Amino acid sequence: MQRYRFFVLFALGFGLAQALAAEPVLNLYSARHYQADEALYEDFTRKTGIRINRIEGKAQELIERIRNEGSNSPADVLLTADAASLAVADAWGLLAPVRSPFLEARIPAHLRSANWFAFTSRARLIIYNQRLLQASDVQTYEALADPKLKGLVCSTSGGHIYNLTLVAALVAHLGEAQTEAWARGVVANLARSPRGGDIDQIKSVATGECGVAVSNSYYLARLMASDKVEERNRVKRLGVIWPNQADRGTHINISGGGMVKTSKHPEAALKFLEYLASDAAQRHFANANNEWPVVSGLTFENEELAALGRMKADTISLAHIARELPKAQKILDRAGYR
Numbered sequence: 001m002q003r004y005r006f007f008v009l010f011a012l013g014f015g016l017a018q019a020l021a022a023e024p025v026l027n028l029y030s031a032r033h034y035q036a037d038e039a040l041y042e043d044f045t046r047k048t049g050i051r052i053n054r055i056e057g058k059a060q061e062l063i064e065r066i067r068n069e070g071s072n073s074p075a076d077v078l079l080t081a082d083a084a085s086l087a088v089a090d091a092w093g094l095l096a097p098v099r100s101p102f103l104e105a106r107i108p109a110h111l112r113s114a115n116w117f118a119f120t121s122r123a124r125l126i127i128y129n130q131r132l133l134q135a136s137d138v139q140t141y142e143a144l145a146d147p148k149l150k151g152l153v154c155s156t157s158g159g160h161i162y163n164l165t166l167v168a169a170l171v172a173h174l175g176e177a178q179t180e181a182w183a184r185g186v187v188a189n190l191a192r193s194p195r196g197g198d199i200d201q202i203k204s205v206a207t208g209e210c211g212v213a214v215s216n217s218y219y220l221a222r223l224m225a226s227d228k229v230e231e232r233n234r235v236k237r238l239g240v241i242w243p244n245q246a247d248r249g250t251h252i253n254i255s256g257g258g259m260v261k262t263s264k265h266p267e268a269a270l271k272f273l274e275y276l277a278s279d280a281a282q283r284h285f286a287n288a289n290n291e292w293p294v295v296s297g298l299t300f301e302n303e304e305l306a307a308l309g310r311m312k313a314d315t316i317s318l319a320h321i322a323r324e325l326p327k328a329q330k331i332l333d334r335a336g337y338r
């Protein structure tokens, strides 16, 4: 009896404490994999009083999880590190339309849809080994399929989301037939079977195991700023190309997010999305994670990004690229680009 009373009092007391502690909260499902984001979330909480519960995982896992959770999903915001994943979440009907004059004014139209927004951009650069190739050999993504690069190309797996999105962009620009011929050409040029992430490709190009590869810009900037002298030296010897400067511009991918349709905290979710487009957050993405702000005209201090220089970016709409993803996947399968 005594014990039971204690249990009841304890339970009631616990419930009361819970109720008192019902501070505003945001449940964030994030596929971003960067340590630097911690400071961003802390700054958001400091400014708004909204605490962030974060669940990290691969985009595909998070999307599956939201689907399985259904209307009970605690997720308020989904953040990913590429446009394709957002498009997939959207195609499953997981994202809510967000009307925000602030976001629409801050984020260029080609970097958002009705249901998701880019907060940073990153370029897919061509990096090459200067002992094995000349800059003039690798000025475009198309050049990677040129038979004279036989045995020199390294790549992540064909279906790696960064690669898949690039191929979807090629479909959007060149059409299906030409993109398939390109994919077959790249496969014929491979130095080894596709594996690893962008950092692995950079290392292999530096050692000369491969002559050329493609990498997201922030990985290169990260190595340029490394506190390990061998990493800094490794990238110093690499040739770096902004692809397709003479025509459509370099392929750009994004990191972005949207509000989950079943969000239980839509006001907090909107505040968070708008925070990510604020000057402070935009500068943080550049300074701490080597990504470019999507808001134009912002100054930031990042020597490595500055050293990469300026380029002409492809301004095709990411929503358009996303529509070509299924075709891109089929092309990669048919070409044996795995």
Ligand code: FE
Pocket (backbone or CB within 6 Å): 081, 216
């Ligand atoms: Fe990445």
